[in-house]
Amino acid sequence: MALLDLQGVTKDYPLGSTTVNALRGLDLSIERGEIVAIMGPSGSGKSTLMHILGALDAPTDGEARFQGQDLRDLSEDALVTLRGRKVGFVFQTFNLIQTLTAQQNVELPMTFLGVRRGERAERARALLAKVGLAERVGHRPNELSGGERQRVAIARALANDPEILLADEPTGNLDSETGATILRLLKQLCEDEEKTMILITHDPDAAAIADRIVRLRDGRVVEEVRHVH
Amino acid sequence: MFIEFLRLAGQSVLHRKLRSILAVLGVLIGIMAVVMLISFGLSLKGLMTGEVSKVFGVDTFMIMDENVFSRSHSNTVKEYALDLETLRGVEGVKTVAAVRQRTAFIQGGTDDSGKAQQGFFPVMGLSPELLTDFTAFTGDLVFEEGGRQIAETDVDVAVVRRQLADRLGVGVGDAILIAGEKSNEITATVIGILAASEEKEQDQEFGMSMSASSADTIYIPYATMDRLWPEGNDFLVTVARTLPGYEVDEVADRAEAALKAEGSRVAAITSGDITSLIDQWMTYINIFLAGLAGISLLVGGVGVMNTMFTSVLERTKDIGVMKAVGAKNRHILAVFLIESGLIGLFGGVIGTMFGLGAAALICLMINALTSMPGGAAFPFIASPTLIAATLVGAFALGAVSGLWPAWRAARMPVVDALRYE
Numbered sequence: 001m002a003l004l005d006l007q008g009v010t011k012d013y014p015l016g017s018t019t020v021n022a023l024r025g026l027d028l029s030i031e032r033g034e035i036v037a038i039m040g041p042s043g044s045g046k047s048t049l050m051h052i053l054g055a056l057d058a059p060t061d062g063e064a065r066f067q068g069q070d071l072r073d074l075s076e077d078a079l080v081t082l083r084g085r086k087v088g089f090v091f092q093t094f095n096l097i098q099t100l101t102a103q104q105n106v107e108l109p110m111t112f113l114g115v116r117r118g119e120r121a122e123r124a125r126a127l128l129a130k131v132g133l134a135e136r137v138g139h140r141p142n143e144l145s146g147g148e149r150q151r152v153a154i155a156r157a158l159a160n161d162p163e164i165l166l167a168d169e170p171t172g173n174l175d176s177e178t179g180a181t182i183l184r185l186l187k188q189l190c191e192d193e194e195k196t197m198i199l200i201t202h203d204p205d206a207a208a209i210a211d212r213i214v215r216l217r218d219g220r221v222v223e224e225v226r227h228v229h
Numbered sequence: 230m231f232i233e234f235l236r237l238a239g240q241s242v243l244h245r246k247l248r249s250i251l252a253v254l255g256v257l258i259g260i261m262a263v264v265m266l267i268s269f270g271l272s273l274k275g276l277m278t279g280e281v282s283k284v285f286g287v288d289t290f291m292i293m294d295e296n297v298f299s300r301s302h303s304n305t306v307k308e309y310a311l312d313l314e315t316l317r318g319v320e321g322v323k324t325v326a327a328v329r330q331r332t333a334f335i336q337g338g339t340d341d342s343g344k345a346q347q348g349f350f351p352v353m354g355l356s357p358e359l360l361t362d363f364t365a366f367t368g369d370l371v372f373e374e375g376g377r378q379i380a381e382t383d384v385d386v387a388v389v390r391r392q393l394a395d396r397l398g399v400g401v402g403d404a405i406l407i408a409g410e411k412s413n414e415i416t417a418t419v420i421g422i423l424a425a426s427e428e429k430e431q432d433q434e435f436g437m438s439m440s441a442s443s444a445d446t447i448y449i450p451y452a453t454m455d456r457l458w459p460e461g462n463d464f465l466v467t468v469a470r471t472l473p474g475y476e477v478d479e480v481a482d483r484a485e486a487a488l489k490a491e492g493s494r495v496a497a498i499t500s501g502d503i504t505s506l507i508d509q510w511m512t513y514i515n516i517f518l519a520g521l522a523g524i525s526l527l528v529g530g531v532g533v534m535n536t537m538f539t540s541v542l543e544r545t546k547d548i549g550v551m552k553a554v555g556a557k558n559r560h561i562l563a564v565f566l567i568e569s570g571l572i573g574l575f576g577g578v579i580g581t582m583f584g585l586g587a588a589a590l591i592c593l594m595i596n597a598l599t600s601m602p603g604g605a606a607f608p609f610i611a612s613p614t615l616i617a618a619t620l621v622g623a624f625a626l627g628a629v630s631g632l633w634p635a636w637r638a639a640r641m642p643v644v645d646a647l648r649y650e
């Protein structure tokens with residue numbers, strides 16, 4: 001059984017009197033342990049796709065299954081719990097809470113799941129150490145560099161030991177050197193922790209770490225390439 | 230989990246200092262007004278009930294004109310007719326004392342040119358029991374050198390104030406002529422002169438008869454009063470003490486009934502009656518205060534709500550992120566309710582301190598600027614109930630004001646929040 005399975009997914013956004021067809025009938029299957037790069041020009045529906053894969057948004061039409069479970073059958077609270085436990089997000093703009101320290105940011109997903117304080121703190125520090133920020137646990141985002149912020153975000157994404165990492169242009173706001181480091185880190189973590197990852201990117205170098213590249217255009221899959229490393 | 234939400238909310242409040250301060254200020258002013266006014270109300274009540282219990286014991290009641298509580302148009306106490314023996318005969322009455330008042334022709338000494346000093350002045354007859362058993366009614370009177378208070382055995386004596394002694398040209402030991410009804414006339418010896426106090430308005434007065442007592446009043450023994458005017462239809466105030474074991478309210482009711490049966494138009498008043506009257510006033514004052522408080526708290530609440538809407542808008546992206554990492558709607562709701570509650574609580578804590586401070590200052594100033602009879606003072610009362618209720622109320626005010634913004638935040642679709650820039 002595929003970890004994630006989309007069948008005929010469409011997504012329409014009403015925009016004034018017209019409708020934007022962000023996804024126009026999309027089939028996609030992600031296997032456990034895969035690293036899949038999703039590429040495509042701006043506006044082709046990559047982020048929309050990621051939102052649906054991460055149970056943040058529901059398709060207008062079609063079917064989205066997470067480990068065989070049709071997401072349409074889940075209540076709003078059940079969807080929240082599903083993404084809290086099984087999905088870790090990494091965003092282009094890091095999206096850390098500015099008022100919280102690195103450690104508190106990493107603890108946040110565990111807090112919402114009701115993990116006890118001591119356990120939370122221990123795991124957050126371990127994760128920050130794993131992304132190379134053992135010395136930065138008490139820093140707030142504005143005291144960290146872009147690369148460091150993204151590391152905190154990656155640690156946060158791993159907080160609840162999810163099935164899958166969804167990274168939406170994680171190197172988009174970083175210089176190429178830092179970006180390359182972040183990509184290596186992501187690849188390394190996926191291998192160490194046996195995680196599945198979907199990596200949305202413009203960057204051909206980024207795509208190079210993937211097992212498979214899916215190209216989108218106008219809300220449809222136009223090409224799929226399997227990589228052999 | 231509350232601790233974490235508190236941290237999320239608290240850090241947000243601290244992060245947005247200026248706006249938080251403005252919202253806190255709105256609540257602060259409202260809470261301060263409420264605490265100050267209520268505290269002052271409590272002081273007022275404390276003063277009044279304190280005075281009442283000082284004058285009345287638990288065993289004392291007063292006979293006054295029956296319209297004493299409804300004299301809205303005039304501020305003089307009306308005299309009434311009464312038979313003291315009837316009152317003495319009422320079951321349960323132990324001691325009775327009365328004050329009678331008339332206006333009489335008075336003649337004192339002569340001035341330098343030999344002209345007699347004379348005129349019409351109020352005369353008060355004081356029961357000897359008043360001076361022995363009901364000293365709380367007369368208060369602490371200060372006599373000039375060589376003078377003294379009327380004693381039980383005195384006949385044909387008088388006590389006057391300094392002002393009147395000057396007008397009549399008399400000193401201690403001099404005689405004054407008091408003309409009563411028909412040809413009743415006595416010559417009384419002045420035995421005491423009440424020292425003039427510093428403030429003209431705040432003169433020494435005989436306790437409860439203060440509103441009728443003026444600088445011109447001449448005080449004489451009750452028996453002398455009786456000789457000058459045998460008909461007892463000029464009672465100003467009568468006080469009675471009950472025997473041990475009797476319920477003062479019951480005795481007062483019996484006394485009122487007995488006196489009314491004889492045609493006296495009087496009311497018997499106990500400390501309970503006065504306290505309930507004070508309570509009634511306090512109710513009106515409190516309704517007024519509640520209105521005032523309501524308005525200022527409404528203003529404070531609107532300020533908090535406005536701040537919270539801005540905070541929610543500013544944190545739209547954070548809301549999206551929190552939801553993406555597993556926050557349920559109620560988590561978001563809680564974070565923002567705690568944030569607005571904290572603003573309320575900050576305002577409440579500071580407002581309560583300022584309000585209590587202002588009330589204390591008002592009491593201090595009133596006590597410093599005025600002197601009340603009997604050395605009474607406004608007591609400053611910091612009611613723990615009031616403080617606790619205000620702090621809980623302030624948090625609740627903040628939380629309630631934040632309800633709508635927090636609800637909007639909680640309901641925000643996660644994808645829209647995440648895409649918000």
Ligand SMILES: Nc1ncnc2c1ncn2[C@@H]1O[C@H](COP(=O)(O)OP(=O)(O)O)[C@@H](O)[C@H]1O
Binds near residue numbers: 013042047645
């Ligand atoms: N909330 C929305 N309302 C209207 N249009 C939207 C909304 N979100 C995305 N779109 C549109 O959907 C299309 C796909 O957007 P997106 O998935 O963000 O593309 P990408 O991430 O590939 O740049 C774009 O044309 C975008 O303008």
Ligand SMILES: [Mg+2]
Binds near residue numbers: 046048168
């Ligand atoms: Mg995008």
